[in-house]
Amino acid sequence: MFFRSYFDEKLAQYSYMVACQKTGEAIVIDPARDITPYVETAKKEGFQLTAATETHIHADFVSGARQLANDYGVTLYLSDEGDENWKYQYTDNLSVKLVKDGDVFMVGNVEFKVMHTPGHTPESISFVLTDKGGGSTEPMGIFTGDFVFVGDVGRPDLLEKAAGVKGTANSGAAQMYESIKKFKQLPDYLVVWPGHGAGSACGKSLGAVPLSTVGYEKANNWALQEMDKDEFQKELLKDQPEPPKYFAVMKKVNKVGPAILTNETIPYVESYKDLESYLVQEDTMVIDTRLGSEFAQGHIEGTINLPYTKIFTNWAGWILDYEKKLVVIAEKEQAADIKRSLESIGLDNLVSFASPSVVSEAPELEKYVNIDVDQLKAQYEKDDVYVVDIRQQGEWEAGHIPTAHHHMLGYLEEEAEELPKDKKIIVHCQSGARSAIGTSLLQAKGFKNIENMASGFAGWKREGGPIKQL
Incomplete structure (x- = not known):
């Protein structure tokens, strides 16, 4: 058996290729939209791309499954779990096999057994891999997608917060509790190949290690510890970060079907x-x-x-x-x-x-001033100054500048009307990266008396600035 993982650090997203070296057939699990790496690997190793599969309808990136089916005629193994709201809508004229809990399919001599693991989303499935071509009758590992991560589990609130599907956060948390029960029955030695690593918004405390085992997660993952259902649901839903607004768009795109990319040249x-x-x-x-x-x-x-x-x-x-x-x-x-x-x-x-x-x-350029902590200390309490903290809610609640106003970067454009045009605006984040984006966005919307506190809240805290906590 051949195995390779791929990691997109900008999305903290993992995808995988598994191939049977005896038959030359290869499958891609949770493919990214850019299918070039998989095509290059297959060509280099002498494999034929024959299949692709997804653990669920993704909300954080555009899937490459449809592109693989269009360009290479691969068979798509897609979830048939969940109600009518969670069915793929682009399967006409493609080779598609819909799968449910307990189904088994083969790629060459490699076996994939489907395990329905709802919680993150209703249609979520995982795949238990057994290398029968290598002579094994015991499973090697499980592709968990956004179900179990290293150190965390998938958040169940994305559909409600990002897509506006009311009531799904609590029902998803309840489903996750039951799915974890099934997961804990798996052999401890099973390798866990997750769909994301640290930096993804699909969980709140994902580890940076690329893989784990069922046994390790049972011992160390907070979500797999013994607790009753109510306690688990409360803990799972607590302190989840704001889901990016584009998640609702991605969910629709991957359900209806992403546009097929061409080699169009951009001028x-x-x-x-x-x-x-x-x-x-x-x-x-x-x-x-x-x-x-x-x-x-x-x-x-x-x-x-x-x-x-x-x-x-x-x-x-x-x-x-x-x-x-x-x-x-x-x-x-x-x-x-x-x-x-x-x-x-x-x-x-x-x-x-x-x-x-x-x-x-350009005939005329705009500028803005980057200020340091001392310059902010000299003016943050003045009546004609409005300090904007664009960090996430959890960061704000953990501590903020006493006179600051919270306008998280992702909501800044729609909340810009709440900002006073007759005051100086000073923007800050944690370290200066996000505030540079926010400062430019506000300046483009007409806030010309604006400054960026380049060292961020970390600099403020480091240099002894006063802090207020909620």
């Missing part, structure tokens, strides 16, 4: 004149991916600063408008990676890239 412009026409279009957003420090020193009015770093994809999903065309200011060598990152969460309306050199050609 790359290198003069301000070519960029200028996009700047006046109301249906277009212009994103500047330079570092916040560069953006602060000079940028084109109305552009949003979203540096191409590890946090790019998540915050793109939070703050970019899925209905608008996108123009991205970025270095040419980053363009292909940025395109893949945007497509990974369904932002397919990219119409052009522009060189960072066009910024210097």
